[in-house]
Amino acid sequence: MPIPRLLATAALLLLGGGSVFAQALLVHNARGLTLDERGRVIRFDAMQIGVDGRVQAIGKLGELPPGDLPRLDAGGRVLMPGLIDAHGHVLSLGAARRRLQLRDTTDLPAALAAVRAHAQARPQAAWLTGGGWNQATWQLGRFPTAAELDTAEAQRPVWLTRVDGHAGWANSRALQQAGITRTTPDPAGGRIERDAQGEPTGVLVDAAMGLVERHVPGDDRQEQAAQLDAAEAELLALGITTVHDAGISSDADDLLRERAAAGTLKLRVYGMARGSDGALMARLRSTGPQLDAGGADHGPLGGHYVLRAVKLFADGALGSRGAALLAPYSDAPESRGLLFRSDSELLGQMRAAAQAGFQVNVHAIGDAANRQVLAGFETLAREMGARSTRLRHRIEHAQVVAPSDLPRFARAQVLASVQPTHATSDMNMAEERVGPQRIQGAYAWQRLIKAGARLACGSDFPVEEPNPWAGLHAALTREDAAGKPIGGWYRQQTLQPVQALDCFTRAAAYAGHAEADLGSLTPGHRADFILLDRDPLTASPAALLKTRVLQTWVGGRQVHRLEP
Numbered sequence: 001m002p003i004p005r006l007l008a009t010a011a012l013l014l015l016g017g018g019s020v021f022a023q024a025l026l027v028h029n030a031r032g033l034t035l036d037e038r039g040r041v042i043r044f045d046a047m048q049i050g051v052d053g054r055v056q057a058i059g060k061l062g063e064l065p066p067g068d069l070p071r072l073d074a075g076g077r078v079l080m081p082g083l084i085d086a087h088g089h090v091l092s093l094g095a096a097r098r099r100l101q102l103r104d105t106t107d108l109p110a111a112l113a114a115v116r117a118h119a120q121a122r123p124q125a126a127w128l129t130g131g132g133w134n135q136a137t138w139q140l141g142r143f144p145t146a147a148e149l150d151t152a153e154a155q156r157p158v159w160l161t162r163v164d165g166h167a168g169w170a171n172s173r174a175l176q177q178a179g180i181t182r183t184t185p186d187p188a189g190g191r192i193e194r195d196a197q198g199e200p201t202g203v204l205v206d207a208a209m210g211l212v213e214r215h216v217p218g219d220d221r222q223e224q225a226a227q228l229d230a231a232e233a234e235l236l237a238l239g240i241t242t243v244h245d246a247g248i249s250s251d252a253d254d255l256l257r258e259r260a261a262a263g264t265l266k267l268r269v270y271g272m273a274r275g276s277d278g279a280l281m282a283r284l285r286s287t288g289p290q291l292d293a294g295g296a297d298h299g300p301l302g303g304h305y306v307l308r309a310v311k312l313f314a315d316g317a318l319g320s321r322g323a324a325l326l327a328p329y330s331d332a333p334e335s336r337g338l339l340f341r342s343d344s345e346l347l348g349q350m351r352a353a354a355q356a357g358f359q360v361n362v363h364a365i366g367d368a369a370n371r372q373v374l375a376g377f378e379t380l381a382r383e384m385g386a387r388s389t390r391l392r393h394r395i396e397h398a399q400v401v402a403p404s405d406l407p408r409f410a411r412a413q414v415l416a417s418v419q420p421t422h423a424t425s426d427m428n429m430a431e432e433r434v435g436p437q438r439i440q441g442a443y444a445w446q447r448l449i450k451a452g453a454r455l456a457c458g459s460d461f462p463v464e465e466p467n468p469w470a471g472l473h474a475a476l477t478r479e480d481a482a483g484k485p486i487g488g489w490y491r492q493q494t495l496q497p498v499q500a501l502d503c504f505t506r507a508a509a510y511a512g513h514a515e516a517d518l519g520s521l522t523p524g525h526r527a528d529f530i531l532l533d534r535d536p537l538t539a540s541p542a543a544l545l546k547t548r549v550l551q552t553w554v555g556g557r558q559v560h561r562l563e564p
Contacts, residue, residue, distance in 0.1 A: 024049060025556060026069040032080070035081075044059050058521060083239050084519060085466065087458030089460075092165075100114065105133070106137070112149070115160070116153065126217060150173075157177050166316040180211045181200070225255065232265075235551060237466055239554070244269075250277050276558075303517065303555070312353070318399065318430060322463075325438075365399045393415070395409070395417065397417070409452070418457060424474045455507060459471050472500050475499075478491055527556040529553050550562045
């Protein structure tokens, strides 16, 4: 049943430049649901929105304050808060959609065929770039090689990042342009994969990726703008109204700030400055967190963009064996992965960011990395007291944690920013990497909660697909889209429906210092909401995967409509 269209008097006014403005509005005939400040479910059938784009009242239509407001008939559809992805990469998603993608290739020959077709379609490109490959999905049992990539394209350099973004695959021409030979040393925090004779094989892990990436031509402003457009449209269509962008560069900061100031940024972005971006960090050391008049509507960026966190890295990823483990990998006894920095070096970065007033968000996958980061946050708490804990520091991913370290999250008041689809994507190799004992502390969402930790959920797109309904499905079942394994992978760690919804709304808002503004539709919150064809709290997990987002509204402005 199509949703009735708004009459002209209640409609959105489309002005020059594409900015969308809304009048005060009364939404009725809805099956509304939201969580209150204590995480309890509230049901309602009408919602009143003020001219400031905030919720004024919810409840039964006859109980709302009287007033002659324009009306939107929701057609009996489900109305709920817009979802918040607490860990994604906005421009990287747009770039992935505009470049070669190997995510869906089932084996190495299919990937090489895709590279070959991509090369033939772009005869003028100086470099061929893309990503999404996963040797575990290909069941290759090893990394691919430059020689294999040469069979698809040998004349021009090719650079393809792994699905997790923590390894890259180069052909021989790319290795040549980067000057990588058998005598090239592994950089700190990185590894050049080599054959038995010590020759580079074509795969570079973590910090070693920079040896090639510094030679890849960068995207110009026009291309970055196109990437933002592509990502924003996709995310809003999925019902995501806010993203915590885990790695804002100087160029991305400029673009997002420009769009927000012009009123043309429809998505809300909570920025984490990329700690490795020297230009941006130098600027931020003098300015401190870049807020928007406290996030108020009258601020210059309209509450659409803030930069108040710094993103740092402790280690790499499990799939490329770059995650730092306390004991050797179960399937590679010669390796424990890579800590990117010494304890003192990482602590120095964390301390500098926290003392400047930034929330510190550190990528940590392996149990050694999580232990290192937890120790750093404990030191900050001792040195800075409440001034540090008020910043709500986070560990991004918190994937493999030693069981004895789980209570340290709550003691240090560190948030665990987790991505449910990582569990269902990694289950084909995670236990091989860490074995049956350490897996008990891996992707351990309920163990974290029972130890007192607070979770925020995201996807890590484009490492994973950004679809939040797949994220909710994974959180509830620990099964893939095909329903495997039946009963779920370590099912005791699944989230309950309200826990999962909270993780993608209210808790994610808290992780971005925005719980007073976002994540709920109780009065005073911004009117960021979506209309759906099903109720996520009563639909079966399998049905969640088929969820259709019919409309998306941000601050009382319609920013997406699914055409009937």
